[in-house]
Structure formats: C-alpha cells, structure tokens
Amino acid sequence: MPVPPETARLSFREFVDDDFEAFHAICSDPLVMRFVREGVPWTSEQTQDCIDTARRLVRELGYCRWGVIHKDDERLIGFCGYVPTEGVPEIGWRLAKEYWGCGLATEAAKNVLSFGLTTLQMPRIIATVQKRNHASRRVTEKLGMTFESAFERLGNEVLLYSITPPVC
Template sequence: MIICETDRLYLREWTPDDWLRFRPLATDPRVLRYIGDGKPWDDERIQRRITGLIELSAQRGWIIWPVIHRADSELIGFCGFGDGFLPEVEIGWRLRPEYWGQGLATEAARAVLEYGFQRWNFPRIISVAQPANAASIRVMEKLGLEFDRRFDHKGIEVVCYAKSNPFPPTAVRQDWR
C-alpha cells in the first residue's frame, strides 16, 4: 500500500523481504556516521527491525516507511515517524549515499511531514540530529522546522528542530489510509 507520493518518490508499507534492500542503510559507514553508535547492523538485527516495523504499522499506523525511487524502482532509504522522544513525534530519514545531494530527502520528508499533520493530526513534529550533521539540519530548515533546543541524548549532543501543525483541525483529512 502506498502511503504518500511525490514526483520522484513514493513511500509504501514494508514487506518481509525488504530487509535485503534495507541492508545498505544499516551497514554503510557513511550512512551511519551520525546514527547512534555508528556501528553496522548484522543481518539478524536488520530482519528483526523490518519485522518490528511491519508489526508496529499494523498496531498504530505511523512508522518509518521505505522510500522508493520511481526512476529505477529502488528502495533508496526510509522516511517517517519515530516515538523515541514521546510525547513528541520525531520525523527522520535516511538515504543511500548514491542518492544524496539530489533533494530527495527533502522531497520525501516534505510529503511525510504533511501526511503526519493532515492524516494523524500531530500537533507538533520534531527532528533531531547531531550538530555536525549539516545535511540533515539543512533538510530540517528547508522543511520549515525551526531550532528548538540542544540536549544530550544517550550521551550524544543533539539539536532539535520543530514545527507546529499549520493545518486547522477542521482541515484534517480522515480519509487517508
């Protein structure tokens, strides 16, 4: 099932065999440079993650979804929502390096941000990155998120950007999904 679409991308539900296409996002040191401890995941951990995302999607509906590039039908990354900073919902993204620098992270995140505000009526969405992750911070700023605060997360300094829902409650579309 397609979650949302852009001119160059679409986001869909996970399938069990997506773990193989997810592998580059969980093993490439360039991708993991600013992610947690930066250590690559093994295949078992990747498979557990995909299984967990499928289950979580069935339970609550909003997760991180695979980003598919229309031009080559490749799974090039993911984008979506996480709950690591509840009560606030976090938007995050990750792309394979060969797709960096093309505006694709911004394109996917913009569609997901609107989806979160309109479909799920999130009052505010945050995004968190290490201060040295200039590319992700640029995406946040392009999305209209504004600097909110700095804090320590699991021993790592991070910056938090945020955006409030610009859609009035009466404009929320309940017919999505």
C-alpha cells in the first residue's frame, strides 16, 4: 500500500509489532491525551487496538494512521493519518511531547493531507478538534481547512473542519 512521502524531517510507515512500546509511551502520557476523547491516558489494550485498527484499515480502505518517524533519531514519535468517520476520512495527529513546538505536526499533517487529496483522491477530508485544543486548532487552520460546525462529544465542545480538493 502507498504511504505518504517523506518530508524534510519525517518519514511515514505502517505500524509494526515492535512499535508498541514507543507508541504506548505516547498514548499513556496524560499531557498528550488531554484533548483526546475523554482526556484519559490509554491502557495498553487501547494502544494495541489502535495499532491493530490501523493495520486493518490500510488493508480495507488503503489509508490509516501511519506511524511518524523522526528521521534524525529514527524514533517513532507518533502518528498522522486517517480513520473513517461515517465513511469520510478524518485526519488526525498525535506526537510525543518532546517533539512539540517545532512545526512537526504541521509538517506531518500538510503532507498527509496532500497525499490524501492527490494520491488517494479523497473527495473530502474532515477534522474534529476539541475547542480547548488551541495547538491542534492552529494546525487545522494552517492546513487550510474550513470550519463547518460545532457539536458536543463526551461533554466537550468539538469543532468540525473540512477540506475538498482544489477545482484546478
């Protein structure tokens, strides 16, 4: 299956079994998980389920949450990719906190978005971000996504953004 191309600082690949430890360190970090769903760090079962789901989705739909590798130190530092939400690919990102504040989420997400719109020819991509998650809202804005609506999920106000391919 095709994966997003490399960027200046990052590469992308499907998750492998050996990623569990590094990925669980990220998903069990309360600061990283503060604005994800209920804001509760994941159990090892939830982390494993996320890896298993990614590997199933890529076979079924050709897209998933790809592992993000920091090229300089070759570490798995998070994911960026898609899950289907009512049939529409929803883009998302999650990085280890040591790598925040350097533009890496924007670099990863721009690349994954462009890969989705062009190579995978997705007709529409959405993103949902908790209103209090200012860093992710900013990333979404920098991707050029358009705010569509707000709704409540699990007691949090969530903003829905979307983007479609350019007409020309």
